Amino acid sequence: xxxxxxxxxxxxxxxxxxxxxxxxxDLLSIExxxxxxxxxxxxxxxxxxxxxxxxxxxxxxxxxxxxxVKIADDQEVQQYIDTLKASFPPTVDAQPFYxxxxxxxxxxxxxxxxxxxxxIDETWNTKYVEFQVQIICEDPRIYESTTLSQGPLEVPxxxxxxxxxxxxxxxxxxxxxxxxxxxxxxxxxxxxxxxxFVGPLVNPRVRNVTTGDELKINYSLSTGQIAxxxxxxxxxxxxxxxxxxxxxxxxxQFPYLVPGLNGILFAAESGTGTLTVDFRSAWx
Numbered sequence: 001x002x003x004x005x006x007x008x009x010x011x012x013x014x015x016x017x018x019x020x021x022x023x024x025x026d027l028l029s030i031e032x033x034x035x036x037x038x039x040x041x042x043x044x045x046x047x048x049x050x051x052x053x054x055x056x057x058x059x060x061x062x063x064x065x066x067x068x069v070k071i072a073d074d075q076e077v078q079q080y081i082d083t084l085k086a087s088f089p090p091t092v093d094a095q096p097f098y099x100x101x102x103x104x105x106x107x108x109x110x111x112x113x114x115x116x117x118x119x120i121d122e123t124w125n126t127k128y129v130e131f132q133v134q135i136i137c138e139d140p141r142i143y144e145s146t147t148l149s150q151g152p153l154e155v156p157x158x159x160x161x162x163x164x165x166x167x168x169x170x171x172x173x174x175x176x177x178x179x180x181x182x183x184x185x186x187x188x189x190x191x192x193x194x195x196x197f198v199g200p201l202v203n204p205r206v207r208n209v210t211t212g213d214e215l216k217i218n219y220s221l222s223t224g225q226i227a228x229x230x231x232x233x234x235x236x237x238x239x240x241x242x243x244x245x246x247x248x249x250x251x252x253q254f255p256y257l258v259p260g261l262n263g264i265l266f267a268a269e270s271g272t273g274t275l276t277v278d279f280r281s282a283w284x
Contacts, residue, residue, distance in 0.1 A: 002108070002145045005100040010065070012113060012135065013095045016087035019067055025084065026070050028130070032063035033099070033109075035284050036140040063097060063111060063135040071127040081118060081129065088113040088133045097135055098145055106145040107283070111137035139232070141189065143280040150183045152198070152274035153266045180209055180263040186281045192232035192256045193279035199225040201271035205248075208255035209263040215255060216248035221273060231256050 003011050003018070010019040010027060019027040041054040069080050094110040101107075118131040185191050197204045199221025206229070207214040215229055217236060227246075228237045231254040236244045255264075257279055266275040 002096070002106065003098055005098060005106055007100055007102045010097070010099045012088055012097045012133075017084060019065065024070050024080070026068045028066040028068060030063065030065055030099075032061050032135075033142070036061035058140045060136060060138045061109065061111075061140045063109060063137065065133040065135070066130070067132075068128050068130045071129070073127070077124050077127065077129055081116075081131075084131060085116045088116050088135075090115055094138065096145070107142050108145045109135070109137050109142055110139055111135035141191065142187075142283040143191070144187070144282075145280075147278055147280055149276055149278050150181060150264070151276035153181055153264075153276075154274050155201075155266060155268050155272065180265040181277075183257060183262045183264050183277055183279065184281075185257040185259050185262065185279065187283040188259050189282050189284050190256050190258055191279055191282035192230075192254075193277050194231070195229040195255075196276045196278065197221060197227040197229075197273060198276075199223055199227075199271065199273045201268040201273035203248075204266070204268040204271070204273070204275070205251060206255060206275060207265045207267075208257065209265050210261070211255065211258060213253035213255035214251040215253060216251035217246050218248050219243070219246040221271070229254060 001014065003014070005011060005018065006020070008020055008027075010030065011017070017025050019025050021027050037059045038055050039057045039059055043052045045051055069077070069084065071077055071080055090113055094112055096108045096110055098106060098108045112135065114134045114136065116131055116133055118129055123129050195206050195215070197217070200223045201221045203216060203218055204221065204227070205214060205216035217227055217229070219227065219238060221227055226239060230237070234244070234254050235242060236247055238246065264277055
């Protein structure tokens with residue numbers, strides 16, 4: 001479960017120490033929560049002045065934490081340093097780095113800690129030991145700390161409607177469809193949901209009618225069988241096994257969510273299963 005932080009508090013992982021400007025683990029500065037570096041590709045224009053510039057995508061981000069341990073007794077310095085080290089261990093999988101700023105929901109980035117760095121010098125006698133931690137994030141997005149779920153949607157459904165305009169046809173040429181339902185990404189950039197289908201369903205599909213992107217899985221799910229479409233990695237898992245080979249070659253966009261309202265439509269050629277959309281709102 002994510003922690004419940006107060007304003008200007010920060011925490012790495014579910015059980016790490018809380019960093020702030022008032023507590024024992026004093027936060028001095030954090031860098032890397034601004035916009036990450038943009039990847040730039042520059043190619044000369046052949047036979048002409050100027051160049052072609054591609055600057056659409058971003059690199060991962062590095063979050064650098066500078067702080068200090070404030071301790072009443074220098075005999076306890078090493079104990080608190082050990083606790084701090086244990087709060088920033090290197091791990092195989094990226095861990096959440098939570099933070100809370102005034103007036104907005106608690107947010108996070110996912111990253112891998114490079115461990116704690118500190119010096120041993122005269123500051124140990126003053127009971128104020130400075131430290132630094134770096135967290136490298138392969139995913140540059142900043143997310144809402146709570147995962148939101150929309151659904152489950154069911155098929156068949158007699159009718160459904162959107163509360164915002166859609167400028168093109170979005171009905172499926174299949175036997176039954178559910179929705180559409182409005183999914184709200186309150187952030188300011190695209191986010192990548194997980195679509196979970198539960199059988200019985202024959203050749204289920206999902207479409208974001210706001211963007212027109214659609215994914216179809218060519219597979220018959222039996223009752224209770226689960227298929228997950230992970231849009232961030234463009235991967236399909238059926239009962240936990242990688243079955244990306246089941247995606248239909250004509251409908252394979254892995255629909256992401258744009259900022260604001262997204263109309264999500266669920267369909268299958270037959271069956272009475274469900275679809276759940278799990279996502280986090282995302283920011284630059």
